[in-house]
Amino acid sequence: xxxxLTKLTIPICTAAVLALASGCASxxxxxxxxxxxxxxxxxxxxFVASTGVESQDLxxxxxxxxxxxxxxxQVANAPTPPxxxxxxxxxxTRFPINKEIFLTRIRAQLNIKASGKLIFLARAQMDTxxxxxxxxxxxxxxxxxxxxxxxxxxxxxxLTGTLQGMSTRTKAGTSDYILYNFHLIDARxxxxxxxxxxxxxxxxxxxxAYR
Amino acid sequence: xxxxxxxxxxxVCLTFAGCATTKQPTVALTGDIMxxxxxxxxxxxxxxxxxxxxRLALAAMRQGKFDVxxxxxxxALLTLGGIYGKDADAKKARSYFHAxxxxxxxxxxxxxxxAYIYRGIIYWMDGEPDNARACFRSAExxxxxxxxxxxxxDWVLPEYLDGLITKKLGGDGSDAFKRAQADSRGVRLxxxxxxxxxxxxxxxxxxxxxxxxxxxxxxxxFSTTPSPVTSAELKVGSLQIPxxxxxxxxxxxxxxxxxxxxxxxxxxxxxxxxxxxxxxxxLIGGLTxxxxxxxxxAQEVGLGIALAGLISKVVSAATxxxxxxxxxxxxxxxxxxxxxxxxxxxxxVTVQFLDASGRVAANLxxxxxxxxxxxxxxxxVFVSDTSITPQTL
Numbered sequence: 001x002x003x004x005l006t007k008l009t010i011p012i013c014t015a016a017v018l019a020l021a022s023g024c025a026s027x028x029x030x031x032x033x034x035x036x037x038x039x040x041x042x043x044x045x046x047f048v049a050s051t052g053v054e055s056q057d058l059x060x061x062x063x064x065x066x067x068x069x070x071x072x073x074q075v076a077n078a079p080t081p082p083x084x085x086x087x088x089x090x091x092x093t094r095f096p097i098n099k100e101i102f103l104t105r106i107r108a109q110l111n112i113k114a115s116g117k118l119i120f121l122a123r124a125q126m127d128t129x130x131x132x133x134x135x136x137x138x139x140x141x142x143x144x145x146x147x148x149x150x151x152x153x154x155x156x157x158x159l160t161g162t163l164q165g166m167s168t169r170t171k172a173g174t175s176d177y178i179l180y181n182f183h184l185i186d187a188r189x190x191x192x193x194x195x196x197x198x199x200x201x202x203x204x205x206x207x208x209a210y211r
Numbered sequence: 212x213x214x215x216x217x218x219x220x221x222x223v224c225l226t227f228a229g230c231a232t233t234k235q236p237t238v239a240l241t242g243d244i245m246x247x248x249x250x251x252x253x254x255x256x257x258x259x260x261x262x263x264x265x266r267l268a269l270a271a272m273r274q275g276k277f278d279v280x281x282x283x284x285x286x287a288l289l290t291l292g293g294i295y296g297k298d299a300d301a302k303k304a305r306s307y308f309h310a311x312x313x314x315x316x317x318x319x320x321x322x323x324x325x326a327y328i329y330r331g332i333i334y335w336m337d338g339e340p341d342n343a344r345a346c347f348r349s350a351e352x353x354x355x356x357x358x359x360x361x362x363x364x365d366w367v368l369p370e371y372l373d374g375l376i377t378k379k380l381g382g383d384g385s386d387a388f389k390r391a392q393a394d395s396r397g398v399r400l401x402x403x404x405x406x407x408x409x410x411x412x413x414x415x416x417x418x419x420x421x422x423x424x425x426x427x428x429x430x431x432x433f434s435t436t437p438s439p440v441t442s443a444e445l446k447v448g449s450l451q452i453p454x455x456x457x458x459x460x461x462x463x464x465x466x467x468x469x470x471x472x473x474x475x476x477x478x479x480x481x482x483x484x485x486x487x488x489x490x491x492x493x494l495i496g497g498l499t500x501x502x503x504x505x506x507x508x509a510q511e512v513g514l515g516i517a518l519a520g521l522i523s524k525v526v527s528a529a530t531x532x533x534x535x536x537x538x539x540x541x542x543x544x545x546x547x548x549x550x551x552x553x554x555x556x557x558x559x560v561t562v563q564f565l566d567a568s569g570r571v572a573a574n575l576x577x578x579x580x581x582x583x584x585x586x587x588x589x590x591x592v593f594v595s596d597t598s599i600t601p602q603t604l
Contacts, residue, residue, distance in 0.1 A: 050293045090380065091341040094348035095292075096334060099341070167348075169355045171471070174295070204295030209304040209314045211356075211471035 051176040051202040052095040053163075061180045061198045062102060065161075066109035068196040069184065074157070075117055083119045084184070085155035093165030093178055102161060106182070121153055157193065158185045173205030244270040244541075252283075258300055261287045262316040265326055265539045273598045277333055284330040291317045291326065304535070305475050307482055311535035321419070321463040322539045323353040328369060328546070332412050335376075338588040344376040358468020365394040365466075367457045368546050375403050375550075379589075398455055407550035409581065410589050413454050415440040415564050415596035416544030419464040421536040427483055429476040429532035435461040438544045440564040440572055440596055445549050447560045454562075456545035472534075479532035487527035493520025543595060553590070555583050564596045572596075579604060 040046045043059040069075060074082060086107060089099040107120050122129070129152070136147035145151070161182035168175040177199065184194040238255045240247045248267035252260055264287040271279035294317055304314035317323060331346030347369035357363040364370075371391035374384030384403060392400050416438030424430045443454035497517030501510045557580060564575040578601040583590050592604060 048293055050295065052292055091345055092377075094345050094352055096330070096339075096342035096345040096349075167352055169352060171356065206294045206296075207298045207301035207305070207314075208471045208475060209298070209301035209311065210294055210317060 049204070051174055051204050053093070053097050053178065057178075057200050058101060058105060060200075062105040062109060064198050065106050065182045065196055066113065069106075069110060069159075069194060070114050070117070072184070072194045074184070074193050075114075078117075081117055081119045082156040083121055083153050084157045084159050085121045085123050085187075087158045087160035089161040089163060091163050093163050094167050094176075095165070097163070102180075102182075103159065106159070119153070121155060155187045158187055159183075160185070171211070173203055175201065175203045177201040245274070258313065258315045259537065260316075261290050261318070262537055262539060265318065265322065266541055268326075268329060269539075269541050272329060272333075272593055273595045275599060275602050275604070277336060280329065281333050284326060284333070287326055288330060290315065291323055305472075307479055307530045310531040310533050311472060311476060312533070312537055314535065316535075316537050318539055319421075319464065320353045320356070320467050321460060322542070324350040324366060324369070324463065325460065325539070325542055327353065328366075331369070331372070332591060332593055335410065335589065336591040336593075340376045340379060340589070344373050347373045347376075354463065354467070357466060359466070362466035362468070366463065367391050367395045367398070367400070368548055370394060371400055371457065371548070378403050379405060395457065398457055400457070404550055404552070406552045408586060408589050409551050409553045409583070410591045411445060411549040411551075411562075412591070412593045413443050413445070413547045413549065413562060414543035414545060414594075415443060418460045418540070418542030418544045419538075420540045421534075421538040423534040423536050425480065427480045427532040429480040429534055431470070431473065431534035431536070433461065433464040435464075435544060439566055440575065441545070441567045442565045443547065444563045444565060444571075445560065446563070447551065447553065447558055450551065452549050452551065454547045454549055456547050458546040459544065460542055460546065461544055476532050476534055479530055483527050483530035483532055486523045486530065490520045490522075490524035490527055493517060493523060496520075553581070553583055555586065557582050560592070562594045576600070577602070
């Protein structure tokens with residue numbers, strides 16, 4: 001009797017351990033205590049990712065565009081720095097995004113790397129600028145030059161862009177392709193004097209529990 | 212015998228101790244969504260966060276608190292958009308011994324689509340029609356994996372509005388219009404009116420909720436209370452516009468078809484049933500053998516079989532095939548839309564909701580005072596049969 005019970009003890013305990021291991025997936029949890037704040041570079045893919053527009057895409061695309069703009073004759077050979085106004089990007093993808101961020105980074109990159117070769121006009125601040133000019137004209141504040149002279153510059157070029165996407169969703173997962181297109185338009189002739197693009201395709205598949 | 216039951220008890224305890232999870236936070240509900248939802252988001256289980264954000268956002272929209280709605284929808288859609296890859300809770304939800312409701316809630320496709328539609332409305336309100344269009348496209352996208360192809364991406368309003376915005380932004384929206392018309396199941400959609408600067412989103416009726424059926428509640432189903440309201444009417448000055456539903460959320464919920472998770476839950480149910488049956492057979496057979504036999508060895512073998520049966524019963528009892536019935540139950544049944552041109556200035560708009568026989572449900576009538584101050588952007592108005600009234604926008 002005793003020897004049989006001894007024999008039974010081992011399979012019973014084994015069964016219990018197996019049940020424990022198979023039934024309780026808690027042993028498989030990654031990072032059960034969370035992940036502390038991690039400093040990432042903007043151009044690297046972190047451990048949080050989606051198939052949409054992310055910081056590494058922004059950095060890659062805007063770096064490429066800034067380099068490309070600097071090489072065109074209208075900028076490289078201009079006798080005086082051309083003036084540029086940023087026109088909002090047209091988002092035609094399925095991802096709602098902050099559209100300003102692309103042009104903001106391109107402008108910043110150009111101003112950092114080619115300061116003086118291009119002049120960007122602060123059209124977004126026109127209301128504030130006009131109020132200040134009017135105060136100067138009315139003598140409410142001091143002016144370092146004649147405030148009655150029109151000194152607000154007109155644009156030589158408009159820099160704008162379009163984001164277009166193609167998305168597919170099947171049992172195999174989600175696929176998102178985004179074409180980032182930017183172009184520089186001559187304000188006088190409407191000619192597109194420069195254009196460049198970048199393409200990014202991402203695919204992912206969610207856990208079966210969500211499918 | 213004593214030494215046989217000790218390891219058995221140990222095994223059972225080990226099994227349950229191993230499965231024990233840390234106590235999930237619970238929140239006391241007051242019945243006021245504007246109190247309960249923030250409380251649940253802050254203190255409740257993280258897996259339910261998105262559900263409460265959905266609920267809070269919609270309740271806020273119906274109270275004209277669009278900033279609250281925006282903040283919550285943005286957070287919910289971040290989770291929804293980043294759900295790819297490994298997920299520990301989702302893995303547990305697939306395991307035999309955890310419920311599907313263990314996973315982080317992002318909703319079924321019709322719920323995800325509605326979240327994008329509401330966010331799109333707010334983007335349009337904020338003067339960002341292209342981001343609104345992006346949301347409407349994502350709404351269609353969430354619905355694009357239906358089991359039967361004819362029901363994939365068949366929301367009418369997002370498609371129609373995609374075309375309208377494209378046209379307003381200088382593009383050609385005719386393809387989207389054609390797709391919307393093809394999906395509209397008999398409703399004749401109005402041609403795009405580019406002069407219309409006031410856009411009305413109108414929703415009414417109680418939407419679908421979830422319930423589980425099957426032997427172990429492993430089959431997810433949807434139910435919708437018949438709507439007392441089946442259409443609406445919009446009045447501005449002498450203008451009177453009938454509003455028919457363009458989308459039926461109940462239809463969208465029921466036409467998605469089978470999920471991958473349904474297959475997993477089916478396997479769980481079979482496992483639960485099989486282990487239960489095997490346990491019964493082993494228990495009865497083993498105990499009977501032990502009881503009727505005069506041979507000591509046979510008695511011991513019988514007890515061993517009964518013990519194995521008991522373990523099988525425990526495993527069966529621990530198997531949870533129940534479907535996840537957490538539901539965004541405040542969704543409407545019907546969505547509709549109207550667009551009209553209105554001059555700068557103040558306009559009083561009345562929206563009446565009608566039953567199937569065309570009678571006005573007087574207690575649901577909404578009055579909205581519109582102040583149109585610019586022609587630079589569309590005035591976007593969201594009206595639900597459960598919205599507060601009057602509103603000034």
